[in-house]
Amino acid sequence: MDFDLSDEQRLLRDTVRDFARQDVAPVAEELDRTKSFPYELVTKMGSLGLMGIPFPDEYGGGGADTLTYALAVEELTRIDSSVAITMAAHTSLGTMPIHLWGSDEQKRDWLPLLCPGEKLASFGLTEPEAGSDAGNTKTTAKLEDGEWVINGAKQFITNAGTDISGCVTITAVTGDADGRKEISNIIVPNGAPGYEQGEPYRKMGWNASDTRPLVFEDCRVPEGNLLGRRGDGFKQFMQILDGGRIGVAAMGVGLAQGALDEAISYAKERRAFGQPISKFQAIQAKIADISAQIEASRLLVYRAAIEKDRGDPFTLTAAQAKLITGRLAVRATEEAVQIHGGYGYIEEYPVCRFYRDAKILTIGEGTDEVQQMVIARRLGC
Numbered sequence: 596m597d598f599d600l601s602d603e604q605r606l607l608r609d610t611v612r613d614f615a616r617q618d619v620a621p622v623a624e625e626l627d628r629t630k631s632f633p634y635e636l637v638t639k640m641g642s643l644g645l646m647g648i649p650f651p652d653e654y655g656g657g658g659a660d661t662l663t664y665a666l667a668v669e670e671l672t673r674i675d676s677s678v679a680i681t682m683a684a685h686t687s688l689g690t691m692p693i694h695l696w697g698s699d700e701q702k703r704d705w706l707p708l709l710c711p712g713e714k715l716a717s718f719g720l721t722e723p724e725a726g727s728d729a730g731n732t733k734t735t736a737k738l739e740d741g742e743w744v745i746n747g748a749k750q751f752i753t754n755a756g757t758d759i760s761g762c763v764t765i766t767a768v769t770g771d772a773d774g775r776k777e778i779s780n781i782i783v784p785n786g787a788p789g790y791e792q793g794e795p796y797r798k799m800g801w802n803a804s805d806t807r808p809l810v811f812e813d814c815r816v817p818e819g820n821l822l823g824r825r826g827d828g829f830k831q832f833m834q835i836l837d838g839g840r841i842g843v844a845a846m847g848v849g850l851a852q853g854a855l856d857e858a859i860s861y862a863k864e865r866r867a868f869g870q871p872i873s874k875f876q877a878i879q880a881k882i883a884d885i886s887a888q889i890e891a892s893r894l895l896v897y898r899a900a901i902e903k904d905r906g907d908p909f910t911l912t913a914a915q916a917k918l919i920t921g922r923l924a925v926r927a928t929e930e931a932v933q934i935h936g937g938y939g940y941i942e943e944y945p946v947c948r949f950y951r952d953a954k955i956l957t958i959g960e961g962t963d964e965v966q967q968m969v970i971a972r973r974l975g976c
């Protein structure tokens with residue numbers, strides 16, 4: 596494996612790093628405290644080409660590969676997870692299904708709006724009884740007079756309720772095939788009759804991202820809003836989850852790196868017993884361990900991205916990366932808070948926000964237990 600990034604990848608990484616430090620960092624604490632969606636930052640990310648990195652340039656995308664996308668996600672999360680998940684969920688969950696399976700007309704209708712971030716896309720899979728058991732979808736869609744009539748509910752959906760939300764792609768039961776549920780994916784535009792977004796959740800972290808339940812009551816959309824072939828929904832969303840795990844794993848690396856950055860900076864400044872606490876062996880051990888684990892995890896994330904870009908099987912590597920980086924983010928942020936001592940418990944210090952943001956990385960995009968199941972099955976167990 597070539598460990599060198601291309602000139603284009605380094606340029607984008609550095610561009611995102613500068614943007615995150617100069618534009619995101621100064622407002623991250625206020626956005627988190629006020630639970631305000633980062634509209635201005637999304638607009639800037641759109642102008643920088645960050646909202647459509649892996650999509651064709653003919654639709655306003657960047658035409659880049661998965662590794663380039665992972666680099667951007669990592670750099671954003673290094674500063675703020677809410678901004679990062681807004682971009683990541685829009686890209687790998689919301690827009691990717693339309694790119695992969697959309698008809699020419701669907702691509703023409705949506706990608707020119709989604710790739711530059713003029714509109715946000717979301718993905719509606721999780722339900723009250725269909726989380727880890729994703730195939731237990733209860734939402735239904737029935738064809739009536741050339742329209743899909745949708746009834747059901749989704750929960751924990753990112754990006755669906757903002758002022759610039761454009762559409763959500765939902766999984767729905769569209770019939771029975773040989774006694775089994777026929778699950779399909781359907782594009783539902785914001786403003787469709789019968790489609791309502793609930794109030795935002797009160798969350799532990801990711802406070803500046805939009806997360807809320809969705810309700811469909813006799814919601815009607817044209818028959819042509821079916822995404823891909825009827826009955827392919829389960830296969831489609833499993834593929835989307837595989838790719839999305841690379842983005843979430845990149846978030847884990849970025850969050851751990853951001854926590855380490857803050858811990859090192861604080862340890863060099865904070866003095867105790869006549870010297871910086873960075874000189875104490877106990878502090879050095881924490882920093883050294885986290886640093887080594889970050890580097891190992893980063894390589895695994897990059898490997899998953901490269902496998903995907905090569906067209907190689909990547910399900911196993913993506914699940915492994917997602918599993919270890921989520922756990923690493925939790926441990927790294929906890930250690931960073933510990934190194935800060937009492938100040939780590941104060942909201943003005945980024946590590947306090949990092950600590951709250953970390954836990955979801957062991958739950959979202961498939962829990963740790965689901966990743967373990969995927970990994971074991973891929974190993975033949």
